[in-house]
Each structure stands twice: as C-alpha cells, then as structure tokens.
Amino acid sequence: MTTPQIVALAGNPNVGKSTLFNALTGARQHVGNWPGKTVEKVEGLITIGDRQYKVVDLPGTYSLNAYSSEEIIARDFIINEHPAAVVTVVDAANLERTLYLAVQIMELGVPAVLALNMADMAQRRGIRVNTALLAERLGGLPIVETIGSRGAGLNALRQAIYTQTNGTGRTLPQPVDYGQPLEAEIAALQAQIAADPILSRQFRPRWLATKLLENDEDLHARLEGAGYHPLIEAAHAAMERIAAQTGEDAETLITDRRYQMIAKWLRGAVQRPRSGVETRSDRADRVVTHPIWGVPIFLLLMWVIFQFTANVSAPLVDWIDATINGPFTRWAEALLNALSLAETWFGALVINGVIAGVGGVLVFIPVLFFLYLAVAVLEDSGYMARSAFVMDRVMRAIGLHGKSFLPLVVGFGCNVPAIYATRTLEDEDDRKLTAFITTFISCGARLPVYVVFGAAFFGAKAGNLIFGLYLLGIAIALLTGLALKRTVYRHKPPQPFVLELPPYRLPTPRNVWRQVWQRTAQFLRNATTIILAASIVIWFMLALPVRGEGRFNDVRTEDSLFGAVSRTIAPAFEPAGFASWETAGSLITGFVAKEAVISTMSQIYVQTADDAEVAGAEESQPxxxxxxxxxxxxxxxxxxLVLTAQETVNIVPRTVNLLPGVHLGLADWLNRGEEAEETTALQDALIAAFTRTTGSAERGKLAAVAFNVFVLLYVPCMATVAAMRHEFGGRWVLYQSSYALLVAWLAATIVYQGGLLLGIG
Amino acid sequence: MPIMHRSHRQHRGKHAAAPQPLLPLSMVEAGQTVELVSIGECRRLRKRLADLGLNVGLNVRVVQNSFAGPLILAVREDARLAIGRGMAQRILVRLPLSTNGHEE
Known part of the structure; x- marks a missing residue:
C-alpha cells in the first residue's frame, strides 16, 4: 500500500474536535507530543475506499496568529507538511465565531472540508443551517453536518475527505475579498512574493501578503531573520498608506472584513431563534461562578479529586504492590530456579532490580487512572473552564493562574499525577511554573517518614511536626512561585484573562475512557525506562563491594559502593546535623521512592533483626x-475492587465530616486488619543514631527535624522526575532538581543552625 | 433589555448627533447589551480578543457582572466569554441607539 495521505483536523477549543477525531479514527491512534512542545499530538490511521489516510488532530486554536504555541503548531503543520486536506471543525450553533478560524485556513489555499459539528445541539436550540446555500456561497466547499459524540455524519465526512484529496475532483476555497484599498496593497505585495522562488514555494503568496499586512509578529521576525528586509519594508509602507487612507490600522480592517464576510455568508443561510435568552448553562453559572458560592463548590470538587487520587486508588495500589512483591516475585524465583539462575547475581538483579523497578512504575497506574478520570470528566463537562474563572482572583494574588490550583491539590496525594494535571493549563510558562513548585507540596509517600520520626522524637506531639512540615512545603512552593514571577518570568507580559466558557455537557463515557486510557498508557511508556534504569543502578550500587571481604551480590550495605557513595556525600550534611552515611544512604534510596527512606533506615539500623524475621517468615511455609x-x-x-468501591462511597461521609460538629461513620465492608507496624526497634535506633551523630539528645531531635525538612524538599522521587522530563525536557528537570536540592539543604541547615543559635541542645 | 430601552428613549429622534456617553465595560450591569467602542491600546490584546470574536463595533450582552472578579459576556450568537476585570476596565462601550441589539 502507498504511504497514507495526511489529513489535518483543525478547530476551536470546545467544538468537539477530539470527539469527532475519535469517532473518525476509532482505536487506531498514536498519542505523543509535538516535537519540543508540551502539547499533545494525536494521530490516527483510517482507510476510505482504496486510500489510506493519516489523520492528525491539530491543537485547538481560535486563529492562526501565532500568539500561542498551539497556534504556531497548527499553522506550521499546515504550511510545512502540506496536508492533502484540512477538515475544519466548527460549532454548528456558533458559526459566526467558529468560522473565523475556517476562513483563515481557507486562505492558506489548502483543500478544505467544513464539519458543522454538534449539529444535534444546534438543532435542539432551534438553529437551522442551510448547508447547501452556505456551501454555494463558499465556492462549492464541501460542508458536512456531524455529531461526533454519536458518530453521525461520518460517512459523509469520509466521502468529503476522499473527494477533496482527489487531484481532479477537489474544490479549492474562494479567497476573501478585502475590498479597497487593501486588495491593491495585497496584490502589490503578492507580486513581490511570487517573484521570489524560495518564498513562493514555501508560502501561498496571497496568504503571506495578507499576513504581513496583518502585522503578524512571527512571520515578520522570520522573514527579517531570513534577509527579506525589503519585503518587510514594503509591508510597513503599505500598512502606513492604508492607515492614512482609512484612518484604521490594516490588521483591524482585515479582522473586521473577515467577520463581515462571515456575516454575509451566513445571512439567510442560518435561522436561529432570538438570542439573548438565558440558557441552562447561564442559570448553572449563576451558582457555579458566583463570587461567593463559586469558591466552596470549587474546593469541594478539588477535595473529591484528591480523595480519588489518594484514597480510592489506594486499595488497587496496595494490590499491585502485594502482587509484584508476592506471587509475581515467587514465580520469577521459581522460573530462575528452574533455569538454575536463582543463586547467581543475575537472579538477584532480576528480582531486586528489574521486578522491583517495574513494580515501582505499575503502582502509579491506579493513581493516574483516577486522576485522569476526574480530569476528563471535569474537562468534558465544561467545569474546568469555570474553575479558572472562580480561582483567578485568589491565584493571581500569588502570581499563579486560576488553573494552577488543581495540580497543587493533587500534589498532596502524589506529585506524579500533579505534574500531568498541569496539562489543564494552556500557557506553557504557566505550566512550567506550576510544575516547578508542585514538588514542594508534601505527597503521601513522604508522610510515613514524618510519622516514624515524629513518633520517635516527639511522641504524642508528632502531629505538630507533621503539620509544620506540610505548612513549610506550601510556603516554599508559594515563595518559589513569587520569586520566579519576579525573576525568570519578569519580562513576560501579564496574560490577559480571556476564556471561553463552553456550555455544560454530559461527558460521554467513550470519550472519557479514551482520554484516561491514552494518557495512562503514555505515562507507562515514558516512565518505565527511567524508573527501571534507576532501580538497576541502585541495585548494582548495593551489590558491588568496595571494601571488606564481601563478594559481588553478597556484601554488607556498609561495604558496598552504595555505602561508599553515602559516606562520600555525608559530610555535606554536617551543617544540617545529620552527617552519617546511614542518613545519606537513605536519602539516595529516597529518590527511588520517598517512603524508601524508612525501609532503608530499618534495613541499615535494624538489619539483623529484620533479616531474621523475613527469613523465618519465608521458610516456615512451603x-x-x-x-x-x-x-x-x-x-x-x-x-x-470492593475496597475501591467502598472508598468511593466513603467520599460522601468524609466530605460531610468536614463540616464542624458532624461525624458520620465510614463504610467498612471488609475488615482490613490494621498492620501493626513494628517500628519501635527502628525508633529506638533512630534516637540513638541521631544522638550519636550530634552529641546530645536535644541536638539529635533538632537534627531529626532538619532531616525531615530535607526529605520534604529535596529532589522529587524518580517517578516525578520521569514525569517532569517527559513533559518539560531534561534540562528543565536539571534546573528544578538542583533548585530543590539547594532549597532543601538551605532549609535543613537553617533549621539546625538556627535551633543551635536559639540555644536548643 | 427593558432597562436599556427606558434609558434610551430620550435620545431617539435626536439623530446620531447626540453622542452616547462612553463607559468602561466593567461598569455595565448584567443583562444590558452594549456596543464595543474601543479595546485599549495593546495590539496583542486587541488581536487576541478579535480571535475570540470580540471586536470593535460589535454588540455584546453582559451575562454576569458581580462587580468583583471576571465578567461573563455573550458574544456573537451564543458563545460565552469570561474576561478579567482589569481588561474590562480598559474596554470602552456605549449603550446602543438601536433598540435591536443585534443589528450589524
């Protein structure tokens, strides 16, 4: 079969473009990112008749003016990739506004198809579109009515794509008539462009002439950089002449003219009932975006999402964890035994490096699944736009976007979904800023560390330490945000707050499912490599002896490479009071997963007891x-699964219990035996160790606090790093991690030294 | 809409010579339809708003204005746009002469 022809799908946000794309391409999709961008790129293969097509879903944009990365992506794709056809998806109920993008795409001179989507919603509101008349006015452009959510109109759409990509049968769109004096100036510039062989091959001359008069910053800069100074000069001169003649600047005239043309085309072709009536969405918005009620409704929804990512996902996370560590590991051991590899270093690598590493990735599946589920429902229903509206004032005061709130909330559960939750922010800088500060939000995995230390050093007052650490994380996140706004993003003009509020809709399960599945699978594909690599590296470090009489894969932690590295970096923590190789080592494994800080410490401090216990448990049963x-x-x-359902139900009493003075019991269908954790031995060992390192019990306590501060703030765990690298690139991750490490060290040192100055210890 | 009619009756018949007072969009009450007269000095902002369907000469209806936080506008048929208060203060509007809020 020949290489598939490319068909691009363009359209405004909120016109149901992705839904239509899904209906058109079915399951044969590929999800990735646009090169060098954080914008999702989805492609799908379809066959129409005897031809194959690669359908590319362009990012949703309102125009092709190159003001956002989405607009540049969409525009460059059409100009550089020369798609065989561009399907512009417009909202059948909002033609006047959504056709604005369609006009610009038609001006590019590519074969176009117009999909009037959400035709059912338009019909229900009494809007009648005479597509035949409209098509005639647009010079015979194929127009198809579609209902993406129900897959209606797809055959007609396929037929139109087939016709438009057929060399002889296609219709090219009519150019917009800009009237005088614009047309004369366009013609002059057009001639100049057409005379240049390079330019005229790359761009459609009339389109480029129009864009230059429109004062398109991106094109002006690009042409100026490529040495087309005379052309730019000519464009500026033309703009001045137009302004002098008409008293208006050229770009305003061009914009106005496009809207006038659209109005002319639509006159008589669209019948609609008198507008100005309050819609159902307006009525809902009176409550949802109310200056007072909007905030509690928003907070409630955020709380529910947090419950989903933290509590509802927990039973499945535990199950995956137990399965990997239990049966799966035993099967692998049996297999290795059968191959008589179990006793070799290779067997140990598979069990302790590879399987543990894969397990470390898989446990995130339920967490991300529930996050993406909640986000997809909120996005599809139209609420996500409202959340930015409601939180805009509050978040703006601290220099963030209204939509930054969601990632920060999700971050309390787990930083990994929080990084992905920044995708709801449209602006790339806003996304980066939010992700940058998200890692200071204390995630659930850091809590066990605080709990063990709190119990050991503060007993009943452990709560104060834990609460203080959470507050510190929030404070550092906000201060970092403000600092970045004042420095790195100082020259960025304040983003004007303009936002479309789409009508509320019931999310379709098919669409929600597809988003959830695609995004979760994407995480797996991207995170597996880095997490697996880190697990294997740490395993090698633990297995490699550097002193003593240990052999490879049979060495005391202290004598391994891991121990040596820990000893080397330990002095760096001298000012913070916890300069021992044990603490340093636990911080290294803490990078794999923050809760590993505790397991490493118990392994090192109470190794003998632990080993005996594990060995006994293993061997007593066949x-x-x-x-x-x-x-x-x-x-x-x-x-x-029962527990997951139970936790879902429990969201209700948990939420009601937030009200002061109310206490509802939680559903408890299965009695989960609370694991009585034998931490006392570890706690005693911790107190002894910290006292030994610092010289006194009081100082040991201070060093313990400093250590917890460090655990809170230092480099996020490797899954978060993998997520950040996937979203923002390696260099950015390096900046973020270095900054986090520095802040953690400074904060821990300030706590310890400050405490000493205050006379503690 | 009814409020608007009342306040404008006095101007009718005086031809277009009687200039309507200009006021910032942020001062317009919910339910009123106004004509956009100027959208600040910033080119980028003007273009961004035009892309979203808001350009000078257009009639828009204020759907929600709580006099704190962003406003919601009905723009070109049925689209709803939220715009920040700061921006709304820089957009000047006029209550239109015509009783038909939807004439081009």
Whole structure:
C-alpha cells in the first residue's frame, strides 16, 4: 500500500474536535507530543475506499496568529507538511465565531472540508443551517453536518475527505475579498512574493501578503531573520498608506472584513431563534461562578479529586504492590530456579532490580487512572473552564493562574499525577511554573517518614511536626512561585484573562475512557525506562563491594559502593546535623521512592533483626502451588475492587465530616486488619543514631527535624522526575532538581543552625 | 433589555448627533447589551480578543457582572466569554441607539 495521505483536523477549543477525531479514527491512534512542545499530538490511521489516510488532530486554536504555541503548531503543520486536506471543525450553533478560524485556513489555499459539528445541539436550540446555500456561497466547499459524540455524519465526512484529496475532483476555497484599498496593497505585495522562488514555494503568496499586512509578529521576525528586509519594508509602507487612507490600522480592517464576510455568508443561510435568552448553562453559572458560592463548590470538587487520587486508588495500589512483591516475585524465583539462575547475581538483579523497578512504575497506574478520570470528566463537562474563572482572583494574588490550583491539590496525594494535571493549563510558562513548585507540596509517600520520626522524637506531639512540615512545603512552593514571577518570568507580559466558557455537557463515557486510557498508557511508556534504569543502578550500587571481604551480590550495605557513595556525600550534611552515611544512604534510596527512606533506615539500623524475621517468615511455609496462588490473586483483586468501591462511597461521609460538629461513620465492608507496624526497634535506633551523630539528645531531635525538612524538599522521587522530563525536557528537570536540592539543604541547615543559635541542645 | 430601552428613549429622534456617553465595560450591569467602542491600546490584546470574536463595533450582552472578579459576556450568537476585570476596565462601550441589539 502507498504511504497514507495526511489529513489535518483543525478547530476551536470546545467544538468537539477530539470527539469527532475519535469517532473518525476509532482505536487506531498514536498519542505523543509535538516535537519540543508540551502539547499533545494525536494521530490516527483510517482507510476510505482504496486510500489510506493519516489523520492528525491539530491543537485547538481560535486563529492562526501565532500568539500561542498551539497556534504556531497548527499553522506550521499546515504550511510545512502540506496536508492533502484540512477538515475544519466548527460549532454548528456558533458559526459566526467558529468560522473565523475556517476562513483563515481557507486562505492558506489548502483543500478544505467544513464539519458543522454538534449539529444535534444546534438543532435542539432551534438553529437551522442551510448547508447547501452556505456551501454555494463558499465556492462549492464541501460542508458536512456531524455529531461526533454519536458518530453521525461520518460517512459523509469520509466521502468529503476522499473527494477533496482527489487531484481532479477537489474544490479549492474562494479567497476573501478585502475590498479597497487593501486588495491593491495585497496584490502589490503578492507580486513581490511570487517573484521570489524560495518564498513562493514555501508560502501561498496571497496568504503571506495578507499576513504581513496583518502585522503578524512571527512571520515578520522570520522573514527579517531570513534577509527579506525589503519585503518587510514594503509591508510597513503599505500598512502606513492604508492607515492614512482609512484612518484604521490594516490588521483591524482585515479582522473586521473577515467577520463581515462571515456575516454575509451566513445571512439567510442560518435561522436561529432570538438570542439573548438565558440558557441552562447561564442559570448553572449563576451558582457555579458566583463570587461567593463559586469558591466552596470549587474546593469541594478539588477535595473529591484528591480523595480519588489518594484514597480510592489506594486499595488497587496496595494490590499491585502485594502482587509484584508476592506471587509475581515467587514465580520469577521459581522460573530462575528452574533455569538454575536463582543463586547467581543475575537472579538477584532480576528480582531486586528489574521486578522491583517495574513494580515501582505499575503502582502509579491506579493513581493516574483516577486522576485522569476526574480530569476528563471535569474537562468534558465544561467545569474546568469555570474553575479558572472562580480561582483567578485568589491565584493571581500569588502570581499563579486560576488553573494552577488543581495540580497543587493533587500534589498532596502524589506529585506524579500533579505534574500531568498541569496539562489543564494552556500557557506553557504557566505550566512550567506550576510544575516547578508542585514538588514542594508534601505527597503521601513522604508522610510515613514524618510519622516514624515524629513518633520517635516527639511522641504524642508528632502531629505538630507533621503539620509544620506540610505548612513549610506550601510556603516554599508559594515563595518559589513569587520569586520566579519576579525573576525568570519578569519580562513576560501579564496574560490577559480571556476564556471561553463552553456550555455544560454530559461527558460521554467513550470519550472519557479514551482520554484516561491514552494518557495512562503514555505515562507507562515514558516512565518505565527511567524508573527501571534507576532501580538497576541502585541495585548494582548495593551489590558491588568496595571494601571488606564481601563478594559481588553478597556484601554488607556498609561495604558496598552504595555505602561508599553515602559516606562520600555525608559530610555535606554536617551543617544540617545529620552527617552519617546511614542518613545519606537513605536519602539516595529516597529518590527511588520517598517512603524508601524508612525501609532503608530499618534495613541499615535494624538489619539483623529484620533479616531474621523475613527469613523465618519465608521458610516456615512451603511454597504455595501455582493454582492456589492464582486463585488467591483473583480473590485479593476482588477484595481490592470492593475496597475501591467502598472508598468511593466513603467520599460522601468524609466530605460531610468536614463540616464542624458532624461525624458520620465510614463504610467498612471488609475488615482490613490494621498492620501493626513494628517500628519501635527502628525508633529506638533512630534516637540513638541521631544522638550519636550530634552529641546530645536535644541536638539529635533538632537534627531529626532538619532531616525531615530535607526529605520534604529535596529532589522529587524518580517517578516525578520521569514525569517532569517527559513533559518539560531534561534540562528543565536539571534546573528544578538542583533548585530543590539547594532549597532543601538551605532549609535543613537553617533549621539546625538556627535551633543551635536559639540555644536548643 | 427593558432597562436599556427606558434609558434610551430620550435620545431617539435626536439623530446620531447626540453622542452616547462612553463607559468602561466593567461598569455595565448584567443583562444590558452594549456596543464595543474601543479595546485599549495593546495590539496583542486587541488581536487576541478579535480571535475570540470580540471586536470593535460589535454588540455584546453582559451575562454576569458581580462587580468583583471576571465578567461573563455573550458574544456573537451564543458563545460565552469570561474576561478579567482589569481588561474590562480598559474596554470602552456605549449603550446602543438601536433598540435591536443585534443589528450589524
């Protein structure tokens, strides 16, 4: 089969473009990012008749003016990739406004198809479009009525694409008539462009002439850079003549003229009931975007999302964790045994490096699944736009965008979904700024560290330490945000707040599911490599002896490369009071996952006891049979699903309990035996160790606080790093991690030294 | 809409010579339809608003204005745009002479 022809799908945000794209391409899709951008790129393959097409979903834009990265992507794609046809998706109920983009695409001179989408909603509101008349006025352009959510009109759309990509049968769109004096100036510039062989090959001369008169900054800069100074001069002279003749600047005239043309085309072709009536969405907005009620409604929804990512996902996370560490590891061991590799270093690498690493990725699936589910529902329903509206004032006061709130809230559960939640922000700089500060929000994995230390050093007052650490994280995040606004983003003009509020809609399960699935799968593809690599590196460090009589894969932690590295970096923590190789080492594994700080410490400090316990537990039982194990796996999955449902139901009492003086019991369908954690041995060891390092019990306590501050702030865990690298690139991650490390060190040092100055210890 | 009619009756018949007072968009009450007269000095902002369907000479209806925070406008048929208060203060509007808020 020949290479597929390219068909681009363009349209405003909120016209149901992605839904139509999904309906058109079905399951054969590829999701990625546009090169060098944080904007999602989705492609799908379709076959129409005897031809194959690659359909590319362009980012949703209102125009092709190159003011945002989305607009530049859409425009460059059409200019550089020469798609065989561009389908412009417009809202059948909002033709006057959504045709504005369609006009600009037609001006590019590519074969076009117009899809009047959401035709059902237009019809329900009494809007009648005479497509035949409209098509005739647009010079025979194919116009198709579609309902993306129900897959209606797809055959007609396919037929139109087929016709428009057929060399002889296609209709090219009519140019817009800009009237005098614009047309004369366009013609003059056009001639100048057409005379240049390079320019006229790259651009359609009439389009370029119009864009130059429109004072398009991006094109002016590009042409100026490529040495087309005379052409730019000519354009400026033409703009001045137009302004002198008409008293208006050329770009305003061009914009006005496009809207006038649209109005002319639509006159008589669209019948609609008198507008100005209050719609159902308006009525809902009177409550949802109310200056007072809007905020509690928003906070409530954020709380529910947080519950989903933190509590509802927890049973499945535990199940995956238990499955990987239990049956799956045992099966792998059995397999390695059969191959007589179990006792070799390779066997240990597979079990402790690879499987543990893969497990570290898989546990994020439920978390991301529930985040994406909540985000997709909020986005599809139209609420996400309102959230920016409601929070704009509050967040602007601290230099952030209204939509920055969601990632920060999600960050309390886990920073990984928080990084991905920044995708709801349109502006790339806003996204980067939000992601940058998100890692200071204390995630759920850091809590076990605070709990163990709090219990060891503060006993009943552990709550104060924990609460203080959470507050510190929030404060550092906000201060960092303000500092970045004043420095890195100082020259960025304040983004004007303009936002379309789409009508409220019921999200379609198919669409929501597809988004959730695509995004979760994308995380897996991108995070697996880095997490696996880091796990293997740490395993090697632990297995490699550098002193003593240990052999490879049989060495005390202290004598391994890991121990050596820990000892090397330990002195750096001298000013913060916790300069021992044990603490330094636990911080290294803490990069794999923050809760690993505790498991490493218990391994190092109470190694002997721990080893004996594990060994005893393993050997006292005969290895379970495969069938029993598989059955048990299903049973525990069922249990996890029941618990997930239970946690979902529990959102209601948990939410009601937020009201002062109310206490509802939580649903408890399955009795989960609370694991009584044997931490006392570790706690005693911690107190002893910190006292030993610092010289006194009081100082040890201070160093413990400093250590917790460091754990809160230092480099986010590697899954977060993987997410950030995927979204913003390696260099950016390096900046963020270096900054976080520096802030953590400074804060821990200030706590310890400040405490000493205040006379503690 | 009814409020608007009343306040304008006095101007009718005086031809277009009687200039309507200009006021910032941020001062317009919900339910009123006004004509956009000028959209500040910033080119980028003007263009961005035009892309979203807001350009000079257009009639828009204020759907929500709580006199704090952003406003909601009905623009070109049924689209709803939220715009920040700061921006709305720089956009000058006029209550139109015509009783038909939708004439071009």
């Amino acid at each position: 290895a379970p049979r495969f069938a029993d194990e598989a059955q048990e796996l299903l049973r525990s999955l069922g249990e996890a």
